[in-house]
Amino acid sequence: MIELNVNGKQVAIAAEPDTPLLWAIREHLELTGTKYGCGSGFCGACAVHLNGKAVRSCQTPLAQAAGASVTTIEGLSPDSSHPLQKAWIAEQVPQCGYCQSGQIMKAAELLERNPNPTREEIVSHMNGILCRCGTYNRIIAAIERASGEG
Amino acid sequence: MADNATINTSISRRSFLGGAAGLTFAVAVGPGRGWLISAAEAKTAVHEIGAWVRIASDDSITIITPAAEMGQGSMTGVPIALAEELDADWSKVTLEMAPAEPEIYGYMNRGRKRMQIAGSRAVRSYFQPMRLAGAQARKVLVQAAAERWGVDVTTLTTEPSVVVDKVNGRRLSYGEIAGFAEVPAAMPAVTADELKKKSDFRLIGKPVDRHDIPEKVNGAAVFSIDVQLPGMVYASTVHAPVQLAEPEGWNDAEVRKLKGVVDIVKLERGVAVVADTFEHVLAARQALNVSWTRGAAAEGFDSERALSEDYAAIAERHEATATPVNVTGDVEAAFVNAARVYKANFRSDYGYHAQMEPLNGVARFNEAGDQVEVWEGTQAPGSSREKIAEALGLQTSQVIHHQCYMGGGFGRRTVTDYTIEAALIARSIKRPVKMIWTREEDLAYAMFRPQSYQCVEAALDEAGKISGWRHCVVGDGQNLLTAGIKLDEYYGIPNQLVELRGTSHGIRVKHWRAVAHPPNIFAIESFVDEMAAGENMDPLAFRRSRLAMTPRAQAVFDLVERMSDWGRTRPEGRALGLSVTERSGSVGAGVVEISVDRSRGKIRVHKAWVAVDGGIIVQPEMARRNIESGVVFGISSVLKERATVKEGTVMQSNFHDYQLLRMVETPEEIHVEFIDRDSAPTGLGEIANPFIGAAVANAFHALTGKRLYHMPFTPERVRQALEA
Structure with missing residues (x-):
């Protein structure tokens, strides 16, 4: 059993220490908003916060999260009220939507550190998260909107 | 485990029809002209029937949406047409996904009802039937109000979800009417000329938020990969490195000893490992060592050699x-009588769909083994359900189908080989299973946009007009190679010979966003640009004076010329290129502005302008985003995406060696405008990516004087072109 705090709740997961945090979250805890895209750290669809820092959960062994605090898209706000979620709806960002949890979690890390990022700062921070539907410019617009309102 | 599997993915027809008080408008199969039938008819109908729309006494309106959702917005765009003619208050409308019953929920295409959403068919196929259905339902409501008030129907009008009697100052909401009215024994007929005029639209052409977006920002949207079932186990299939070879044997005893392994299942083209958790599946996959049959058609195939030499x-x-493929006029004579002749060859590599959700399916059999439930994301629910039944030797009715959101489709998901695997595994192990292909598997066992070679020749007459066009395409993929050569949609060329020379490699190929258009339009519009340069003319002036443009092409070129300020000189190091395309009934023209990092061989697209004639644009904001998506998808494929095969084996394995466009490489500006039309909507999801190849290559020529003949324009190829 590995114990950690997920979205404010203490949980114990019966999995090997080397289990990727991704599968622990998605399948053991059934928090399926966090997505599997590549399993190798290339796409960023699996981004979650580990002690406030965005990590690729497919590259993070569960052991590394032991005793730590993990936030997933489901825990970002109780009712989709995070400024980024509101901005994402206002800008109608998602298309297929599969990568968007990772995009939002990565963006949330940025605004936490830098409430008013420039466009260049946004692009350089977000560049690691792939979107096959090509919603990148709408993501930038949503982050700019959220930072303006945040 | 919690059972979240039925969330929003399906609806029971019976419960819908027999549900709460209110009006239910059903639809029947058959030759009948109207789409809707009455509840009385529905109860006695010998045909399969289903519901389209229900109005409840609390004013809520439920519309069944038949369009598979893979990000394009169709699940919202299609029912808007019904709501428009119903004159529904959109804020009171709820959408439910239609079950996989094409006889009820399909559109007519080539003699058969289909639910397949491909080739940008959703809005253009459903637009008119949805409007007629909405108008019929509205007529019933107005008639019921007229009877209640004892007035003539012609004195009544509607406002969103309200019937209004202006003469006597009375109003009845649709919900109030639903509280007392009954659907008449025979539905009133509606003809096309009773539909609203474009100027009267309240929803079509106005911004409406997409239904699926709120649950795509909080993790609630259910993709099939998210489905959880009680007692479910996990599986992943290993396919042969040489596509379509069959498994002979594997280290069964060794793998079965690994932690959590439940079973190992032999499939026709692969071996599936089954375990209690997905991490155990992954470990077992690693340990699995399969020997494969020899002699698969792809054995020894070298895609680069085939494309460069054969x-x-x-x-x-x-x-x-x-x-x-197309023989028009007398092409031989055109070349014999030509004043000048141009010729060029174009190549393009294999392309991968790279939908972000690796293909997967969830399946559960009943205890008797005569009924299976499947959860999947498919572009073709109807045929998918049939194929799953066929693979299992069941009747279609024995397959309960749950459609989920798709994490991208792009043409890959009209074939459901992945869910068939899940169902076969579930039957074999007698347990519910979630089968997921790893990204590596999804790529190794991909169905590619075929690689192709195109040889194009044109004859110019004494006046310099294009009088003859020869276009020969070589590759393995039949119409996946030539479907984009439709010159008549934008140019008038009197004599044409388009032909296909097929070969065969044993590599799986498939429709890919816009199918053959991206490579075909790359060849056509690069070649036209090359002729313009040969004739010392501006590319746009050449097209206008030498190619007998159609009026629709003229309109989109005029618009994109204005949008991009085509004639204005760009700053040092920047240049423009343009291209036209048609697709799914739409015509579009695009201009890109690029720069080139010569030492690194990297092209950067800074800006793109797209002008589209797509008929009535049902949802301009959704359409704009869909077209932006096409631009980014196009740039990604044109600059980066390349799959190759050596010794019959796909050489790329994940997103490090099959690279997609990233945010930093995306144009800073993408501008989309539509021609204002009052004609039936045409396809938009695939209108943008086809033009990118030629537009970028033409901009590259404008900037460097060199031509690019092989997509994608990788740094190596760009440097080679610069040195040529």
Whole structure:
């Protein structure tokens, strides 16, 4: 059993220490908003916060999260009220939507550190998260909107 | 485990029809002209029936949406047409996904009802039937109000979800009417000329938020990969490195000893490992060592050699068997009488769909083993359900189908080989299973946009007009190679010979966003640009004066010329290129502005302008985003995406070696505008990516004086072109 705090709740997961945090979250805890895209750290669809820092959960062994605090898209706000979620709806960002949890979690890390990022700062921070539907410019617009309102 | 599997993915027809008080408008199969039938007819109908729309006494309106959702917005865009003619208050409308019953929820296409959403068919196929259905339902409501008030129907009008009697100052909401009215025994007929005029639209052409977006920002949207079932186990299939080889044997005893392994299942083209958790599946996959049959057709295939050597030889060999695709006029005479002739060859590599959700399916059999439930994301729910039944030797009715959101489709998901695997595994192990292909598997066992070689020749007459066009395409993929050569949609060329010279490699190929258009339009519009340069003319002026443009093409070129300020000189190091395309009934023209990092061989697209004639644009904001998506998808494929095969094995394995466009490489500006039309909507999801190849290559020529003939324009190819 590995114990950690997920979205404010203490949980114990019966999995090997080397289990990727991704599968622990998605399948053991059934928090399926966090997505599997590549399993190798290339796409960023699996981004979650580990002690406030965005990590690729497919590259993070569960052991590394032991005793730590993990936030997933489901825990970002109780009712989709995070400024980024509101901005994402206002800008109608998602298309297929599969990568968007990772995009939002990565963006949330940025605004936490830098409430008013420039466009260049946004692009350089977000560049690691792939979107096959090509919603990148709408993501930038949503982050700019959220930072303006945040 | 919690059972979240039925969330929003399906609806029971019976419960819908027999549900709460209110009006239910059903639809029947058959030759009947109207789409809607009454509840009385529904109860007695011998045909399968289903519901389209229900109005409850609390004013809520439920519309069944038949369009599979893979990000394009169709699940919202299609029912808007019904709501428009119903004159519904959109804020009171809820959408439910239609079950996989094409006889009820399909559109008519080539003699058969289909639910397949491909080739940008959703809005253009459903637009008119949805409007007629909405108008019929509205008529019933107005008639019921007229009877209640004892007035003539012609004195009544509607406002969103309200029938209004202006003469007597009375109003009845649709919900109030639903509280007392009954659907008449025979539904009133509605003809197309009773539909609203474009100027009267309240929803069509106005911004409406997409239904699926709120649950796509909080993790609630259910993709099939998210489905959880009680007692479910996990599986992943290993397919042969040489596509379509079959498994002979594997280290069964060794793998079965690994932690959590439940079973190992032999499939026709692969071996599936099954375990209690997905991490255990992954470990077992690693340990699995399969021997494969020899002699698969792809064995020894070298895609680069085929494309660089063999295809050109096939194109030059005049005795090679050719399939004519288009023969118009007398092309021989045009070339014999030509004042000048141009010729060029174009190549493009294999392309991968790279939908972000690796293909997967969830399946559960009943205890008797005569009924299976499947959860999947498919572009073709109807045929998918049939194929799953067929693979299992069941009747279609024995397959309960749950459609989920798709994490991208792009043409890959009209074939459901992945869910068939899940169902076969579930039957074999007698347990519910979630089968997921790893990204590596999804790529190794991909169905590619075929690689192709195109040889294009044009004859110019004394006046310099294009009088003849020869276009020979070589590759393995039949119409996946030539479907984008439809010059008549934008140019008038009197004599044409388009032919296909097929070969065969044993590599799986498939429709890919816009199918053959991206490579075909790359060849056509690069070649036109090359002729313009040869004739010392501006590319746009050349097209206008030498190619007998159609009025629709003229309109989109005029618009994109204005949008991009085509004639204005760009800053040092920047240049423009343009291209036209048609697709799914739409015509579009695009301009890109690029720069080139010569030492690194990297092209950067800074800006893109797209002008589209797509008929009535049902949802301009959704359409704009869909077209932006096409632009980014196009740039990604044109600059980066490349799959190759060596010794019959796909050489790329994940997103490090099959690279997609990233945010930093995306144009800073993408501008989309529509021609204002009052004609039936045409396809938009695939209108943008086809033009990118030629537009970028033409901009590259404008900037460097060199031409690019091979997509994608990788740094190596860009440097080679610069040195040529």
